[in-house]
Amino acid sequence: MTEVTSTPRKNLLGMPKAKLEAFFAEIGEKPFRAKQVMQWIHQYGVSDFDEMTNISKSLRTKLKEICEITPPEVTYQNISADGTRKWVMRMPGGSSIETVLIPEGNRGTLCVSSQIGCALDCSFCSTGKQGFNRNLSTEEIVGQIFNAIASFEGIDRNKERPVTNVVFMGMGEPLLNFDNVMDAVNLMMDDLAYGISKRRLTVSTAGVVPAIDKMSEVTDASIAISLHAPNDELRNELVPVNKKYPIDVLMTSVKNYLSGLPDKRKATIEYTLLAGVNDRKEHAQQLIEVLKGLPCKINLIPFNPFPHSGYKKPSNNEVRRFQEWLTEGGYITTVRTTRGDDIDAACGQLVGRVDDRTKRSERYINMRQVNE
Ligand code: SAH
Numbered sequence: 001m002t003e004v005t006s007t008p009r010k011n012l013l014g015m016p017k018a019k020l021e022a023f024f025a026e027i028g029e030k031p032f033r034a035k036q037v038m039q040w041i042h043q044y045g046v047s048d049f050d051e052m053t054n055i056s057k058s059l060r061t062k063l064k065e066i067c068e069i070t071p072p073e074v075t076y077q078n079i080s081a082d083g084t085r086k087w088v089m090r091m092p093g094g095s096s097i098e099t100v101l102i103p104e105g106n107r108g109t110l111c112v113s114s115q116i117g118c119a120l121d122c123s124f125c126s127t128g129k130q131g132f133n134r135n136l137s138t139e140e141i142v143g144q145i146f147n148a149i150a151s152f153e154g155i156d157r158n159k160e161r162p163v164t165n166v167v168f169m170g171m172g173e174p175l176l177n178f179d180n181v182m183d184a185v186n187l188m189m190d191d192l193a194y195g196i197s198k199r200r201l202t203v204s205t206a207g208v209v210p211a212i213d214k215m216s217e218v219t220d221a222s223i224a225i226s227l228h229a230p231n232d233e234l235r236n237e238l239v240p241v242n243k244k245y246p247i248d249v250l251m252t253s254v255k256n257y258l259s260g261l262p263d264k265r266k267a268t269i270e271y272t273l274l275a276g277v278n279d280r281k282e283h284a285q286q287l288i289e290v291l292k293g294l295p296c297k298i299n300l301i302p303f304n305p306f307p308h309s310g311y312k313k314p315s316n317n318e319v320r321r322f323q324e325w326l327t328e329g330g331y332i333t334t335v336r337t338t339r340g341d342d343i344d345a346a347c348g349q350l351v352g353r354v355d356d357r358t359k360r361s362e363r364y365i366n367m368r369q370v371n372e
Contacts, residue, residue, distance in 0.1 A: 009068040013041060013146060014139025014180075016187045027066070029059065034290035035192055041069055042142075042193035044157060045150050059201045071143035072097075077151060084339045087147060088353075091116060091140060095133045097171050101163065102339050109165040111304040112144045114181050115172025115281040117354035120206050121359050122226070124274055126306040127171045131356030135177040141184035144170075145194060148304040165200040167224070174203050175211035183220045189221065198222065202268065209245040216260040224268035224299075225254055229278050238278070247290060254295055267296045273319055274303050275312040284325035304338065 012020065020034040033353035036054055040046040047062045047069040075096065076088035085101040095114040116133035118125070145163055152162045166188055168174040174181040181203070188194045188200055197314075204224040205212065212223070227247075235242040242250075254267050269291065273279045300323055303313045312320070319335055326333040 006067075011068050011070050011139045012037065012067050013071060014024050014137055014142050014183065014187070016138075016183050017190055017192060019183070027062070033059065037063075037311035038190070038192045039297050040189070042146070042190075045146065047071070070139075070142055071146045074147055074151075079338070082339055084216060085148070085151065087144075087151070089140075089144065089147065091136070093133070093355065095355045097136065097140075099148060099170060100255040101139055101148050101241075103162075107164050108162045109167060110145055110163045111140060111167050111169045112184075113170030114141060114168055114174040114177050115133075115173050116219065117356060118169055118172050119176060119358070120173050120239070120241050121360060122206060122228075122236060124303060124309060124311050126230075126309070127305075129360070130354040131358045133354050133357055135180060136172070138180045138183040138187070141180060145188060150210065158231060161220075163194065164196070165202075166194075166196050167202045167204060169202075169204045169224070173206055173208065175205045175208040175215075176270060178211050178214065182215075185219050185221050189219075199210075199265065204268075204270065206239050206241050207243065207250045208248055209253045212250075212257055216257055220261050222265060222268070223254065223257060225250065226270045226272075227287075228270070230283050230290050234283075236276075251294055254296075258295055265295070267294065269296050269298045270301060271298060272301045272303055273313040273314050273322060275318065279314050279318055279322050281325060284322055284329070287326065287366055288331065291331065297334070298326055299334050299336055300326075301336045302338070 010023065015023065017034065017038060020038060021031040024031060024034040033055065037052065040052045046052060049055075049063045049067075049069075052060060070089060072089040074087050075090045078086050083103045088096050088097045089099065090096045090163075090336040095116045097116055099113060102109045102111065113136065115135050117130045118127045119132040145166065149157075149162055152160070155162070168181065181321070185201060185203065188196045189198060198220050201220055202222040202224050203215070204226060206226045217222070226239065227235070228238050229242075232242060232246045235247060258265055258267060269285070271278070287298075300319060302319050303311050304312070305313055313317045322334055323333050
């Protein structure tokens with residue numbers, strides 16, 4: 001008796017054009033078929049091969065046997081009073097990640113996660129306190145935009161675009177999941193998929209320098225740097241990866257990335273304001289010096305508190321004062337307004353449910369108990 005072994009079906013959701021075309025070539029199909037399938041999946045949100053009406057029945061049958069289009073399972077969706085949407089998506093293995101969509105006028109900014117948890121342990125970030133489980137696959141990253149758009153049931157996708165901007169500012173450090181994130185970035189920017197423009201897709205990093213250096217070889221997306229401190233001593237404490245890649249090395253790497261882009265673009269400098277820690281006048285003055293020569297705009301994020309963080313949010317006046325110092329120093333400086341905090345969708349509040357593989361979450365819980 002011959003035994004039939006079933007190979008797992010290939011999930012087409014995470015395949016950028018080149019990979020999908022190669023796969024179609026492997027199964028003896030023409031490249032334009034790959035393009036058609038891409039449009040069905042990403043532009044029309046179709047996950048059932050039978051709905052792909054410009055594809056022959058025989059090819060559909062073949063695809064159904066060997067492929068699938070499966071986004072992550074949405075286990076929770078909530079819409080905030082201000083229109084912000086948040087999803088919790090369960091990943092194979094049991095952990096969950098979070099995705100947030102922030103509508104603003106005719107813009108819709110999707111904040112996607114790149115890892116389950118985060119390995120970096122920035123001192124003021126609650127995702128970091130959850131520890132780390134694993135990298136997300138490309139389909140798990142792209143699945144977040146697929147699911148977000150699908151939640152707008154019944155819209156005419158040719159006319160309405162719920163997602164116009166994407167920021168990699170959810171859970172995780174995108175540049176520590178380089179290959180999968182770059183495939184997802186390229187797919188999101190592809191006109192056959194989501195057509196997000198390079199100016200509207202931003203990879204945010206705590207400063208993984210070798211990966212920033214590598215980025216220019218594979219993408220021309222925009223970049224944001226989570227700086228949070230204007231000197232190495234303080235940054236070592238807040239963003240420990242700084243011990244490996246200090247501020248001057250980081251600044252050089254970002255300048256190089258920007259100068260390699262085909263257009264004039266600014267980096268975004270993210271700076272979470274922690275009362276009494278990094279929000280004094282001397283910090284603003286140092287920041288102005290540190291950023292000299294870097295085309296950038298600054299985005300201030302008032303700290304979003306979480307239990308036992310040990311940090312406080314500065315008052316609105318203190319935030320405004322810090323903003324003024326930087327504006328006077330010549331920098332375009334915006335303050336990130338807190339959106340969706342009634343549904344825990346604000347920065348640093350994305351925690352999902354991480355099945356921690358490090359001992360970090362345990363240490364944090366122990367520390368909390370000692371301090372209580
Ligand atoms: N690892 C990447 C992506 C995370 S982006 C990075 O560091 O850039 C999430 C942004 O929110 C980062 O700038 C992060 O430092 C900031 N953040 C984290 N916790 C926060 C908190 N509790 N309040 C305000 N901002 C926070």
